[in-house]
Amino acid sequence: MSSTDGGRPRRKRADAQRNVDALIEAAKAVFTTTGVDAPAKEITDRAGVGIGTLYRHFPLRSDLVTAVLQHEIDACAEAGPVLQAEFEPTEALMRWVARFTEFVATKRGLAAALHSGDPAFDGLPGYFNDRLEPVVASLLGAAAGTGTLRKDVAARDLLHAVALLCQPVPGEGPAYNQRMVAVFVDGLRRRS
Amino acid sequence: MSSTDGGRPRRKRADAQRNVDALIEAAKAVFTTTGVDAPAKEITDRAGVGIGTLYRHFPLRSDLVTAVLQHEIDACAEAGPVLQAEFEPTEALMRWVARFTEFVATKRGLAAALHSGDPAFDGLPGYFNDRLEPVVASLLGAAAGTGTLRKDVAARDLLHAVALLCQPVPGEGPAYNQRMVAVFVDGLRRRS
Amino acid sequence: MSSTDGGRPRRKRADAQRNVDALIEAAKAVFTTTGVDAPAKEITDRAGVGIGTLYRHFPLRSDLVTAVLQHEIDACAEAGPVLQAEFEPTEALMRWVARFTEFVATKRGLAAALHSGDPAFDGLPGYFNDRLEPVVASLLGAAAGTGTLRKDVAARDLLHAVALLCQPVPGEGPAYNQRMVAVFVDGLRRRS
Amino acid sequence: MSSTDGGRPRRKRADAQRNVDALIEAAKAVFTTTGVDAPAKEITDRAGVGIGTLYRHFPLRSDLVTAVLQHEIDACAEAGPVLQAEFEPTEALMRWVARFTEFVATKRGLAAALHSGDPAFDGLPGYFNDRLEPVVASLLGAAAGTGTLRKDVAARDLLHAVALLCQPVPGEGPAYNQRMVAVFVDGLRRRS
DNA sequence: GATGAATGAGTTTTCATTCAT
DNA sequence: CATGAATGAAAACTCATTCAT
Structure with missing residues (x-):
């Protein structure tokens, strides 16, 4: 968390x-x-370290899962503003969706772990929402036109709906997810 | 023995x-x-049988998984026409979505197994599509109005999109899924 | 054992x-x-009957093993005199060795079962000896010439030695066993 | 790491x-x-280690079987020259046969495994032959006298014949095997 | 700090044997 | 008598976790 960590930087920390x-x-x-x-x-084996090292840094499996997810969530959240600054709204949305799709693919089965009741994960959904909700709201809002998002759909609803629509589908690639999110955005525009 | 299987199909089979x-x-x-x-x-234990009995009927775990999924797919497919006959289009769709949501919840983690590369599951996606594609197409078509479904979204695309939107979301219930599917259907209507 | 079995032949006995x-x-x-x-x-499965049928006729595995071995021992024993009547001594011996080799191959691992300490097999070695000892003695005696068998090698010793030399050898066929038995017979002739 | 393995070969390896x-x-x-x-x-249990340790070092049962057999084959092969140096030919042969008999007894049923078709054992027969063939040839040659071994019996034939004659026989001990091998050796001498 | 050998509980899987039909 | 479904004990095997080096 804290990158400064106070006192002596304790050698070997790099390794x-x-x-x-x-x-x-x-x-x-x-x-x-x-x-x-x-x-x-x-x-x-893939990391090229001994098993003991894994357990030193991540005593519980949930520690590792949490670390991976936060890492991913951060990366996704940070990509939002960058894309929005660089591309026009629709293009930015589509590119972000592609990025998000990759993230969701990573989670293959993580969802189940998350909802396993293990209190170690209690904080993650909140982290997920807090980080990504504003990003998605901003992207969709811009893409929907002049702020005409349906009033009966909250930003968090959007986040989760997009998360679902970004899930990988057997015979399809990211393009499929992009198309479906586009349809969904159309749905948002419609009605008063 | 008897290929026509005329008379008794070998008693005890009932057990x-x-x-x-x-x-x-x-x-x-x-x-x-x-x-x-x-x-x-x-x-x-839950079935009240011995372990050997499980292995007699389902030698591979994938056999059991397959059986459960086909069972569920069948039940969902059959519910479509029934609901359509009984309720007006939008109501029928919403009820079916609720039904489908339950099914998808059952799959918690089954999807991962499906895409595990095990050839034992090769047939299932096809079964899923064949059984449910017409059902979803019919339901959405009716709900979208007078056949004004976007031409650039195939029936199978719909099926999978709905499947994704029916996936359970942590803090939400089936009502959430229904609302999101409704938004999606609105998106389909647009650009008639 | 008794083929007449006294009283009524009890229908269905054939099946x-x-x-x-x-x-x-x-x-x-x-x-x-x-x-x-x-x-x-x-x-x-190979016999084309149900498992229950096996247990009806051979309640213990040792019953089946015993039955198979007696069957085989009988066949081998009966072959001796027949071959001796039909061929000259050396030829008769070689043919019988070939026959015996097949029998021994059947036993693949039966020996271990036999000496497993299971009292069910107590009678078999005796049966084996009683039936085959005279056969081997006669065959070897004839083949060795005018009864010049070494006096320091008993007929039973011969039986077992031949049994060993008839055991299948990985890269070899029955011809190998015949050759080795021939060498052994030569050894019998030698010395006073 | 170090291919030359110079200094310490990674301590703890001893355990x-x-x-x-x-x-x-x-x-x-x-x-x-x-x-x-x-x-x-x-x-x-007998080794005083956990089950996991067995599987770490010998993942397949065949790995363990192979290790045991090579161990035994080596021991037998090494005994040959030693005995030959210490005793006169016939005595050396007899003692080696006794030694070999023990080895074969160990195999009780191993042979069956060997010929089970499992490719894991493909190398063993070769190892067996390569190690023991020269030993047996040397012992028998010396025992048979001045190189008067029949020319129609190859060294490998001898090896296998002796292997068979060394197999344990129900009511008999190693002495029996020694006697039978002696008869066989006599057979070799004949027809110089 | 890093490593990987050891452990053993937890699961899967097989099969002999019983027994209802 | 024959059948084969059911059973469950026994064996194999995996893998998370500990700990000596």
């Missing part, structure tokens, strides 16, 4: 950080491939 | 069928509760 | 016997293929 | 090696006692 990063990167990939229940060994 | 049914029922419930990776014992 | 024969035949084949520990199902 | 040795030792004993299909637990 440790390198391992942590490698583990998160590896976990992201393995979660996508094999699912959240992937053997820990598969992750450490 | 076996009872067990098969109980297992599918139990598996459906356990899959929802614990996920597709639930211990086999949990399923057999 | 039962057919099943018993089929089971012994199937068991012989499966024991050779898969070993004595082959699943019972494999035997009944 | 692992100790476990591997204990497992091979235990497996040898258990295979003799209970057969190759003995429960893994029986082996690990």
